Amino acid sequence: MAVVGAFCVSVNREACLNARMPGKCATCAEVCPHGVYALDPVTGQMHIQNYNACVGCRICSEFCPADAIRVNPAESEYLSRYPWTLAAVEEIHSKAQTGEYLLRGFGTQGPTPNFDMITVVPSQIASAAPLDKYREECDLEVVIGEDTCARPLRLKLPFVWAAMSFGALSKEAKQALAIGAAMTGIATNTGEGGLVPAEAWLARGYADEARTRKQWEPGGYLIIQWSTGRWGVSVDYVNAGDAVEVKIGQGAKPGMGGHLLGSKVTEDVARVRGVPVGSDALSPCRYYDVQSLDDMRHMVAFLRDVTDYQLPILFKLGPSRPYADVAACIEAGADAISIDGLVGGTGCSPDIVTQGVGIPTIACIPPAVQALKDYGVHRKVKLIALGGIRSGLDAFKAMALGADAVGFGSAAEIALGCRACYACHKGNCPYGITSQKPELTARLDPVEGGRRLANFIHASAEEVKILTMLSGHRRIADLSPEDLRAMDLNTAALTGLKLAGYERPLPIWEAVTPRPADDQPRTNGNGHKRPKPKARRVLRSKAAA
Amino acid sequence: MKTIDAKAKDLKAVNRALRAAVGGEPVMVKHAHHLHGLAAGLKFGQVEVAGDAGDYLGVLNAGATIHVDHDAGQYAADNMTAGTVVIDGDAGYGAGQYCYGGDLVVRGDAGDFTATMNKGAVILVAGDVGDEAGTYMLKGDLVVVGDAGANFANYLIRGTVYIGGNWKSLGHNTRQEPLTEADLAKLRGYFEQYGIQADPAQFKKIVAASAKPFYN
Numbered sequence: 001m002a003v004v005g006a007f008c009v010s011v012n013r014e015a016c017l018n019a020r021m022p023g024k025c026a027t028c029a030e031v032c033p034h035g036v037y038a039l040d041p042v043t044g045q046m047h048i049q050n051y052n053a054c055v056g057c058r059i060c061s062e063f064c065p066a067d068a069i070r071v072n073p074a075e076s077e078y079l080s081r082y083p084w085t086l087a088a089v090e091e092i093h094s095k096a097q098t099g100e101y102l103l104r105g106f107g108t109q110g111p112t113p114n115f116d117m118i119t120v121v122p123s124q125i126a127s128a129a130p131l132d133k134y135r136e137e138c139d140l141e142v143v144i145g146e147d148t149c150a151r152p153l154r155l156k157l158p159f160v161w162a163a164m165s166f167g168a169l170s171k172e173a174k175q176a177l178a179i180g181a182a183m184t185g186i187a188t189n190t191g192e193g194g195l196v197p198a199e200a201w202l203a204r205g206y207a208d209e210a211r212t213r214k215q216w217e218p219g220g221y222l223i224i225q226w227s228t229g230r231w232g233v234s235v236d237y238v239n240a241g242d243a244v245e246v247k248i249g250q251g252a253k254p255g256m257g258g259h260l261l262g263s264k265v266t267e268d269v270a271r272v273r274g275v276p277v278g279s280d281a282l283s284p285c286r287y288y289d290v291q292s293l294d295d296m297r298h299m300v301a302f303l304r305d306v307t308d309y310q311l312p313i314l315f316k317l318g319p320s321r322p323y324a325d326v327a328a329c330i331e332a333g334a335d336a337i338s339i340d341g342l343v344g345g346t347g348c349s350p351d352i353v354t355q356g357v358g359i360p361t362i363a364c365i366p367p368a369v370q371a372l373k374d375y376g377v378h379r380k381v382k383l384i385a386l387g388g389i390r391s392g393l394d395a396f397k398a399m400a401l402g403a404d405a406v407g408f409g410s411a412a413e414i415a416l417g418c419r420a421c422y423a424c425h426k427g428n429c430p431y432g433i434t435s436q437k438p439e440l441t442a443r444l445d446p447v448e449g450g451r452r453l454a455n456f457i458h459a460s461a462e463e464v465k466i467l468t469m470l471s472g473h474r475r476i477a478d479l480s481p482e483d484l485r486a487m488d489l490n491t492a493a494l495t496g497l498k499l500a501g502y503e504r505p506l507p508i509w510e511a512v513t514p515r516p517a518d519d520q521p522r523t524n525g526n527g528h529k530r531p532k533p534k535a536r537r538v539l540r541s542k543a544a545a
Numbered sequence: 546m547k548t549i550d551a552k553a554k555d556l557k558a559v560n561r562a563l564r565a566a567v568g569g570e571p572v573m574v575k576h577a578h579h580l581h582g583l584a585a586g587l588k589f590g591q592v593e594v595a596g597d598a599g600d601y602l603g604v605l606n607a608g609a610t611i612h613v614d615h616d617a618g619q620y621a622a623d624n625m626t627a628g629t630v631v632i633d634g635d636a637g638y639g640a641g642q643y644c645y646g647g648d649l650v651v652r653g654d655a656g657d658f659t660a661t662m663n664k665g666a667v668i669l670v671a672g673d674v675g676d677e678a679g680t681y682m683l684k685g686d687l688v689v690v691g692d693a694g695a696n697f698a699n700y701l702i703r704g705t706v707y708i709g710g711n712w713k714s715l716g717h718n719t720r721q722e723p724l725t726e727a728d729l730a731k732l733r734g735y736f737e738q739y740g741i742q743a744d745p746a747q748f749k750k751i752v753a754a755s756a757k758p759f760y761n
Binding site: 229230233234235236238274275276279284288289291295298299301302305306309 | 556557560581582585586588600601604605607619620623624626638639642643645658661662664665680681683684702703756
């Protein structure tokens with residue numbers, strides 16, 4: 001719901017340079033890609049010509065040399081007339097005028113069940129004692145495909161960048177993600193839009209194409225996405241990375257293919273994708289060359305073959321039926337499975353699909369873990385959780401629920417400077433992240449962006465480390481749902497976590513949760529083993545016997 | 546000619562042997578009908594498949610010449626970027642999908658969804674094709690000497706579709722155009738190159754009605 005008129009731009013005329021000296025400053029008009037401001041060519045005076053065009057990206061207040069601009073959400077009575085909010089009214093008006101459904105970028109708006117109502121349980125005396133974050137070691141490494149591939153993917157930290165395509169993102173943003181990955185030892189993902197120039201060697205930490213000079217330590221990895229549109233795919237493309245990800249779906253629009261609006265299909269993008277310049281590039285929603293799970297198994301087999309059995313094969317799923325979907329991926333031969341929740345982002349999608357299709361990330365992880373456990377491959381076939389992960393705290397909660405690593409997508413864009421204005425589809429990103437216009441993408445420096453991303457990853461990793469160690473673990477693989485409690489009934493019902501205070505899962509989960517004695521730590525802080533629980537004897541009355 | 550007997554061997558063994566053998570003289574592969582992804586991602590060489598081939602024959606082919614003297618399974622020459630794949634018999638569902646370049650020749654019939662999302666290859670079918678052939682084609686040529694099924698050339702974006710026979714129904718965003726001299730010369734060239742008996746003048750040409758049929 002791109003709400004028209006939801007933001008209120010106010011200019012402090014006393015501070016504004018243009019108001020004091022017309023013609024002196026036109027920064028706001030220059031930086032705003034949405035046409036909110038206009039400069040009078042005769043008088044040189046600045047005025048706001050279109051309040052409704054403002055999407056709330058706040059680039060004007062960022063660049064204003066006099067700090068004279070404030071962009072505030074419109075606090076009108078109109079906004080609170082639920083369910084006929086300003087957004088709903090505007091949506092109907094727009095459809096009535098144009099006959100077209102709304103398209104929108106970024107992700108789900110409004111509250112959905114997320115990690116906020118989960119709390120972390122620290123160690124005290126009854127469980128393994130907490131570890132000292134400042135003086136002890138904690139192992140955050142995650143290895144994908146250790147037993148199956150000649151070249152497993154060794155992530156130094158349990159993070160990846162979510163798959164975002166060239167086309168949806170600018171070349172500069174893709175390069176920044178690669179550099180950020182190289183600085184932190186994590187993996188970047190090509191997305192479905194093919195390789196960006198320099199991406200392959202930047203991601204490994206090299207400063208030049210010949211790979212003679214390593215500029216960024218420890219050097220990261222590149223995951224190649226194999227998707228339904230197969231844009232720019234050749235045998236060299238598949239072999240350009242350190243893993244191949246088979247995209248089945250994504251969180252923002254499960255059941256639909258990628259959607260790149262014509263406004264972002266520039267010559268460079270059109271060359272990779274093979275579509276005419278300025279025409280929408282719509283990926284198919286399914287693989288035309290897969291009709292059954294057997295076909296998918298054969299696809300994995302030939303992908304392994306063309307990569308000479310070196311690289312791990314990942315699957316990426318949208319949030320649909322996590323148990324059955326993850327089971328199918330295991331059957332097809334995946335080394336790792338990414339599961340993207342409802343809040344997962346997108347460059348462009350029908351509003352109703354982003355808003356109303358799929359299940360939340362917290363509800364995806366437990367069934368996915370159950371499927372992995374039922375096949376006996378939990379923590380062997382890795383699970384990567386994506387969709388609305390904002391911090392080390394969210395990442396820790398996802399990993400304690402059973403994921404092995406997490407992906408940052410929207411959070412990575414925000415680390416690059418994005419202010420979450422939900423207008424990625426317009427191709428006018430004022431921070432140069434989701435735009436293809438040279439004048440806007442020039443605002444993003446890949447190396448500086450990479451540094452910001454690396455800082456974000458380092459901070460998040462430290463957060464994960466704090467939480468892992470205060471809950472008494474040395475390795476993230478040892479985390480379990482026992483380290484978490486749900487703080488409300490909804491979250492307890494969605495995740496099967498123990499409800500805080502009640503200290504048991506809700507009765508509706510009894511059939512699928514193991515007996516409490518099984519997931520209790522077997523040792524206390526001093527290393528003494530707990531006695532094994534005795535088998536319960538069912539007492540029957542003599543009368544019943 | 547070197548020979549690889551694929552009987553009771555798996556894909557890994559056969560494709561590794563094939564990669565080691567190609568380069569000089571042609572390599573013959575026998576009894577390979579159970580392998581899906583035979584000759585995947587070859588960059589050069591000449592492969593002769595004796596008998597039937599399985600699914601995903603020559604997937605990601607990047608320059609090799611592959612010849613099958615019987616039928617091929619589903620998705621033959623999938624995602625080919627260069628090279629030539631010639632199938633003397635029939636091809637199953639989805640032959641020549643997602644190709645960026647190269648030539649695919651099917652001397653028999655081809656199944657549904659032939660040449661879907663073709664992005665630059667030349668795909669010749671000397672017999673008939675099934676439904677939805679040429680769906681979402683972005684570049685390249687699809688030439689069908691026989692008849693086509695329903696929804697032929699659906700959502701054509703660019704590229705050209707030529708058909709010698711008739712179709713059951715034509716897909717969205719298509720328009721018929723008269724053949725030009727260049728088209729005739731091109732078709733004649735294809736037919737001569739691959740020894741197909743057909744008269745170019747009898748063909749109908751289908752192109753996209755609009756280059757931007759979608760939302761924008």
